[in-house]
């Protein structure tokens with residue numbers, strides 16, 4: 001069960017003009033709860049003047065070994081979003097020693113270290129979870145190799161430039177690094193331009209044996225992830241080998257209007273306790289549950305982070321959009337509560353499964 005804990009900020013490192021890395025200290029008694037897999041994220045919460053903001057940020061630090069202690073520190077990357085309430089606070093106000101409420105790790109954009117070749121296509125801040133994935137994999141599995149293809153505007157706007165260069169120095173044989181800058185001339189021989197579908201369809205087979213890659217990790221803005229997935233599918237890569245995490249969704253992505261049947265109710269089980277409540281017209285099932293159980297887990301409310309994942313025990317729902325659950329999860333019966341609307345009069349969700 002996801003829980004918030006106040007964690008002290010141990011470091012604020014400026015990465016670029018518009019991004020920072022925040023490091024939190026995890027006290028010994030919470031290390032097990034904050035144990036994470038490479039690629040997971042943390043929801044951060046800020047409550048001021050009666051309003052609450054939650055945002056999810058990916059962990060960039062390596063994951064702890066399964067047989068060792070949980071992490072003593074956690075580092076996340078935060079990029080400034082135009083008008084973004086939390087990112088503005090993180091970049092301009094947070095100081096060492098401040099406490100921030102941090103939710104225990106979540107997310108299924110993860111890699112279980114194994115021998116073989118893995119690859120990632122990332123754009124902008126999409127490097128953040130992949131940095132944790134690459135560093136954990138290469139440290140833990142000597143027979144693993146990784147090809148990292150990253151796109152950004154300029155070298156100066158590229159997050160974790162040094163950290164990635166350090167990894168390349170440490171594992172020159174096992175890490176292949178390709179950086180594509182869209183607004184900067186590069187040295188001869190290096191690709192430039194945008195990482196769109198056409199470009200990737202050309203570039204990927206030239207860089208690595210596409211059919212031998214055990215897992216692909218795509219992370220960044222919606223357009224990049226969608227283009228990379230289409231390029232890979234076009235190159236014959238099975239869907240099950242492609243993992244995706246979307247950081248920003250264009251507002252152009254449609255969400256259908258919602259209308260629940262009259263008198264519909266949702267029954268939800270959460271942290272071992274259940275309840276049944278009437279659904280108000282137009283609201284998501286998460287909002288129905290939250291009115292009665294403020295401890296229900298969520299972060300983005302936009303279908304992106306997956307924190308509100310619940311098992312649909314009975315009834316039928318319609319999801320507006322889903323950028324977080326993999327096909328196997330929806331087939332197994334999981335839904336995003338923040339995007340779900342009741343189709344049947346009775347719907348039963350289990351947040352504990």
Ligand code: FES
Pocket residue numbers: 297298299300301302303304305306307308309324336337338339
């Ligand atoms: S709260 Fe993020 S997907 Fe529902």
